[in-house]
Amino acid sequence: MRPLRLVPDNTRIDFLRYRIPAFxxxxxxxxxxxxxxxxxxxxxxxxxxxGILIEIRxxxxxxxxxxxxxxGGLGLGEVSLQEFGEPTDVLIRLQQQEGxxxxxxxxxxxxxxxxxxxxxxxxxEQVGPQVGAELIEAGTLAVLLAMAGILLYVWFRFEWQFGLxxxxxxxxxxxxxxxxxxxxxMEFSLSSVAAVLTIAGYSINDTVVVFDRVRENLRKYxxxxxxxxxxxxxxxTLARTAMTSGTTLLAALALTIFGGEVIRGxxxxxxxxxxxxxxxxxxxxxxxxxxFNLRRGEQKSGAKxxxxxx
Numbered sequence: 001m002r003p004l005r006l007v008p009d010n011t012r013i014d015f016l017r018y019r020i021p022a023f024x025x026x027x028x029x030x031x032x033x034x035x036x037x038x039x040x041x042x043x044x045x046x047x048x049x050x051g052i053l054i055e056i057r058x059x060x061x062x063x064x065x066x067x068x069x070x071x072g073g074l075g076l077g078e079v080s081l082q083e084f085g086e087p088t089d090v091l092i093r094l095q096q097q098e099g100x101x102x103x104x105x106x107x108x109x110x111x112x113x114x115x116x117x118x119x120x121x122x123x124x125e126q127v128g129p130q131v132g133a134e135l136i137e138a139g140t141l142a143v144l145l146a147m148a149g150i151l152l153y154v155w156f157r158f159e160w161q162f163g164l165x166x167x168x169x170x171x172x173x174x175x176x177x178x179x180x181x182x183x184x185x186m187e188f189s190l191s192s193v194a195a196v197l198t199i200a201g202y203s204i205n206d207t208v209v210v211f212d213r214v215r216e217n218l219r220k221y222x223x224x225x226x227x228x229x230x231x232x233x234x235x236x237t238l239a240r241t242a243m244t245s246g247t248t249l250l251a252a253l254a255l256t257i258f259g260g261e262v263i264r265g266x267x268x269x270x271x272x273x274x275x276x277x278x279x280x281x282x283x284x285x286x287x288x289x290x291x292f293n294l295r296r297g298e299q300k301s302g303a304k305x306x307x308x309x310x
Contacts, residue, residue, distance in 0.1 A: 011235045016227050019287035026172050026284055033179025040182045045189030046127050048136050052094040052104060054111060055122040061087035067115075074110050089122075139193040143174065146197055150204050158211055161292035166207050169285035173203045173277045180272050181265070191266040199273030206245065206281040210237050214286065218294065226294065230286050238282075245278045 046053045064081055067090060071079045077095040084091040092111065097103035104126050112121075147170055155163035177196055181188050213233040221229060252274060255267035 011238055012231075013235060013238075014231055015234050015282055016231055016287055016290065018283060019290070022279075022283035022287065026280070029176045029179070030172060033175050033182070036179050037182045040185065042178070042182055042188045043185045044136075045187040045192075046093060046125065048139075048189070050096040050127045052097075052107060053123070053125040053127075054092040054094070054108070055084060055124075056090050056092065056115065056119045057086075057122055058088050058090065058119050062090045064090065067092075070114050071111060074107075074114055076107050076110065135190065139190065142193060143196055143200075146200055147171070147174070150200065154204070154208065154211070157208070158215055159294070161289060161294055162211050162215075165285045165288040165292070166204060166211070168288055169207055169277075169280040170200055170203055172280050172284055173199055173273060176276055177269055177273055180269065184268075186265045186268065189265065191263060192269060195266045195269035195273065198270060199277055202245075202248065202274060203277030203281060206241050206278055207285045209240060210234055210281060210286055213237050214289065226290060230289060234282055234286055241278060241281070245274055249274045 062083065064083060068079070068081050071081070071092065076097065078093075079095075080093045082091050083089065094107055094111070097107045099106075108124060147167065150170060151163050151167045154166045174196055177199055180186075181192060186192075210233055213236055214230060217224075217229045217233055249271065252267055252270040255263060256271055259267050
């Protein structure tokens with residue numbers, strides 16, 4: 001039985017030929033992400049905004065319109081409802097009430113009274129505005145520190161040129177993912193921050209694999225042109241990249257389809273991140289090395305210098 005191959009052996013695709021269109025596309029995506037975030041902002045979840053979250057289950061499929069009418073007349077400010085997985089499950093969000101903890105408890109009791117005894121309560125959560133602000137700061141710091149740590153790792157593992165190229169690709173992935181959240185107005189919560197960090201990890205993993213082959217070929221083939229070496233490195237690792245990203249993408253798609261609303265933002269972001277991260281590793285990070293003064297390392301002992309092929 002022949003093994004499954006997503007990519008044929010000995011591919012000779014000239015990826016660097018498409019670097020300028022890829023750079024233009026990436027620049028447009030980044031600018032569009034900034035514009036969308038500036039115009040729409042992010043739909044922060046209760047983790048960041050503060051408020052009350054109540055998950056209920058009804059005996060029959062929930063009448064969302066009737067529930068919205070009932071709760072909207074309680075004078076509790078902004079109230080949002082959404083079906084949560086099953087037709088009998090509903091997620092209720094209430095804005096933060098003025099008056100501290102007693103006001104939050106009073107709002108919860110109002111909701112309980114209005115809904116009556118025909119519903120069961122699966123969870124009730126409260127997040128204060130101060131906690132929400134602290135979580136926004138902590139989430140932003142986590143992403144920035146992760147990117148800084150990755151930059152330092154690649155810098156010391158390879159050279160500063162590789163670190164800057166990896167950081168550019170990583171920033172591209174993170175910014176466009178945040179732009180996706182703003183465009184779709186998916187709820188941005190702590191799980192969304194986890195998705196961004198996961199995307200950063202997968203993206204840098206693909207990038208480092210190609211960079212390692214680039215460095216190896218720079219030492220081995222001292223007479224080959226840099227574009228030829230970069231193209232060969234991408235092609236030689238293409239099968240591994242396709243298999244890794246492809247299998248992970250299947251798992252992320254399964255989470256998106258069957259995972260329910262709880263992890264919908266996480267799984268959608270992960271699908272996007274896997275696609276854009278693979279793209280940026282191949283068509284952004286590696287081509288950027290052309291514009292840096294890469295050093296040709298000392299040839300390994302016993303390795304023969306290859307002549308340049310056309």
